[in-house]
Amino acid sequence: MQVLERIDELRSEAEQAVAAATDTAALEELRVRFLGRKAELPNLLRGVAQLEPAVRGQVGKAANQARQAVEALIEERVGALGTSELDAQLLADRVDVTLPGSPARPVGRLHLLTATRREIEDVFLGLGFSVVEGPEVDSVVNNFDKLNHDPAHPARSLSDTFYVSEDVVLRTHTSPMQVRSMELQPPPIAIIVPGRVYRRDSDATHTPQFHQVEGLWIDEDVTLADLKGVLLAFSRAIFGPDREVRLRPHFFPFTEPSVEVDVSCFQCGGTGALPRTGARCNLCKGTGWLEILGSGMVDPNVLAGVQANDYDPERWQGFAFGMGIERIAMLKHGFPDLRQLYDNDRRFLGQFG
Amino acid sequence: MRVPISWLHEHVVPELGLRELAFRLAMTGTEVDRIHHHGVDAVEHFVVGRVLTCEQHPDADRLKVCSVDVGAGEPQPIVCGAKNVAAGQTVAVARPGSVMPDGTKLKASKLRGVMSNGMICSEDELSLASDRAGGIYVFDAEHAPGTPLADVLPISDEVLELEITPNRPDCLGVYGVAREAHAATGAPLGPPPWQEDPGSAGPVDPALASVTVETERCLRFTARVFEDVTIAPSPLWLRARLLAAGQRPINNVVDITNYAMLLTGQPLHAFDLDRVAGGTLTVRDARAGETLTTLDGVERTLDPDVVLIEDADGPTSMAGVMGGERSEVEATTTRVLLEVATWDGPNINRTMAKFNLRSEAGARNEKGLAPEQALEAQAVATRLMLELTGAKLAPGTIDVGAATTETPTLRLRDARVTRLLGAPVERAESRRVLEALGFGVAETGEGLEVTVPSFRRNDVTREADVIEEVARLSALDTLPSTLPENRTLAAARLTPYQRGRRRAEDALVGLGLSEVAGWSFTNVETLAKLRVPDLPHVELLNPMSVAQAILRPTILGSLLDVAAHNVAHGAGELALFESAPVYKPGGEDGLADEHHALAALLHGPVAPGDWRSGAAPAADFFAVKGVLEHVLATLRVAVTYAPAEDAWPFLHPGRSAAVSAGEVRVGFVGEVHPAVAAAWDLPHTAAVFAVDLGKVLAAAPEVTTYADLTSFPSLRLDLAVVLDEAVPAARVLEVVRAAGGNRLADARVFDVYSGEQVGEGKRSLALHLEFRAADQTLTDADVQPARDKVVKKLASELGGELRG
């Protein structure tokens, strides 16, 4: 059978050619040469009908097998060559991955004061305090009188407090919001008040404008021990899980008892000496403690002075505290001069936030 | 308040080291600023010496070479420059190794060729005088050479510098501090130094002196008369004590008044009675315009809120604050009228503030002292006057407005202590603390009945005040840390406004802007530089400087200040924002109208230089508007922009817009006027926006409601329309939206072309329209009527022609 021999011949010719092909383009040429419309093998297959019936089946089968085998061979070879060609192509497309990203995008940051303020807010939100804000220009009544400040209290003087008129000041603390909030909301109440405050003071650790966070929690059974617990939780959240707090008696007109709160120094672990060298800790000046805020149990006079709601001091009690955001930021980040916060030099600001 | 330890030890001797005592005081409410050493150090090198010989120095006219017996060993050669040194004197010798009050350490050395093994000391060299008037110190009494100097002279002391809180004027006296130390440490407290009064009550012969009080601001006025007084320097122990306490010795009478004040906390004043005209004093409110020359030599004009003391010739003292020159004790004084009075504290405070005049007396009187203290100070001073000045006391005590203040009692309920502190305090412990502090205590069923001593009358008026005393001395150091047990409050979270503000700030940070914190203060010059010199503003009565004299009515000035600072320090491109209040006059209740501004400033390239695309374009109107649009889109606040014209003189009139949410104008966006940018030395165009964040967030939805945007795809089509270039894009979109029907979901400008193809004075806007239906997939045919209507309206209303 001549035809069958020819089929075998074509098949082995194709097999040799495919094996010898070195790229997918050559394989495409071979596909056309052996399997294309004008190629011999498909034509043989198409001509099967004209053959005598006795050989029709045999030839058709052989031709079909040959075509499928060649097709499979080409596919396999295309796959193999295609992968290595793609590899080569990808290698050729290599870039210098150490060049910067493009387009370059500037990085924005929150100011350190905002970042710190939010950090403090989030801790107290978690402890159940809502965040309220109030006016910075406030009355002498709200800023001093209703906070039980003696008429002769030195903070009232023109040398300490900015006055807008005889009865109106730039608030010297966020505490006026204690009274304002209690007049808006009946007890119980748990709030913090972040905001700008003003005092006539300017040096490395004082700026005439600065920021405080006031805290107030009034209920029927909120105690001084609760104040300690809340501020301990706060201190650990901000300064680290090993911190302790201690209360030191002090005097503030609007709390009774009044205490200053110290947190154990996070730099020396409260020992007063640096771990490696044993040198005196510069942060806490060797005391092991850092003063962070003033606080106390809200003075009965303040509660009794609330006009709009009944904060009967025999029934309601609780604590208030006030901390400086600048001081917390300064302790935590170790910059020496508060005024840098308001110079807004981007070389300074870019380090934080 | 400076408390020399040696003085404190006269009344209480705590068995604690100095640092432990300071710590204990600090932890019970008396803050210790520092502990400082007063006088000489290395005291073992200071000895008594006897000058055996005293010869002229061979090479120095003013020096003498002495041989001094210093006890053990050979006599020592000491070169001395004092004029009064002589053989036979018993003197104070500092030997090599001594540390002088200024910290210098003495060494053996040659002076002009002669060896000197130490120094013969003058009083000031031993911190016993404030000047060197007397030459070397010479002992009157005999002491054996070699006797340690510290055994016979007060040459070295430790001083506690205490910060006394304003509610505790009783601790502005050494005995008051001793009482605190007693309560804090349990060490026994000595009897009050005024326990024995050499004086007597009863009237004083009016021929000697008389006092009239005509004002309610003098609560009590006491006076005693001393005759045959000899003015002289105080004895050494008194001078040493005053110096250690920070007070300069003057003469015996003045020193006695200061000493009694430092011991009792009660100020005193000594008049030279012979110079009190008529021997009469009147205490009264000043008349407006009256003048008085105070001891500091300044003539002051008084008003009726000032209390003065006058004699027959007129005003002599500013009561409670400072005496006058005319009747001051001087070297020739022989008769003294010793005044101890109680004044209205707030009035004294106002007077000192008014005249910017502070004194040790005023600082105590302004706290409001107890009238009882007046006679305590008289007792202390009288004893010393008799002992130290040779005076004779005239019988009786002038006493006007004598103390009749009743003694208040307060209850201290055990349950209340526990409820306020969160931990119980044993009743016996409360009792111990209160008694140690001078309170009277009686048991009741529910706790204690507490009698407040006169010197705490202003401070302790309620049960809470008593609880503070108990807490600070026996509960604080062991107080547990707890959290409130019965929370009845709603969950805490930020308000929608606070969340919106964070979101807006974070959006700006995400775009690469850095937040700054400007000053709330500014000045009218800055407003002039902003070309808004007449902008209403809130002015401070007492600014710290002219640069910070008003509150900022606009946030732009501080942003420009920050930009200028950074440009001056080498920054070219800036992308800044501030989120902070601004202040305008005319708020409620006479306060300011405050609102929270969110403002941004771009200057120079909008992005850092890029290696592929090169330098970014410089910031301009559209760059900053893009930032604002991004923030507002983040907040889901829709706004409109209209040409600002000249509404904001600090903006470029052609490149600025008013921003409105609905009918409410919320702010502006634009390029800074070149003249303003130049005033801040900015090299590039500065582009800014500022919005009232409260108004913006009022327009933001708190909760968004679902719309079905996914079930059916939208259909998009683009149009290019040629219009007069004066027609604003916003007007075009307005027409498109009105004509597009309710299926038109969005319409935007995505390209602008002007040039030859569209002709002079014209421009082509490429519009992107998006149609959507909730219930079907739209086909071109479905939107054809809407499209036709849009095209028609653009033509009829704006003269627009479809392009291409």
Ligand SMILES: [Zn+2]
């Ligand atoms: Zn430390």
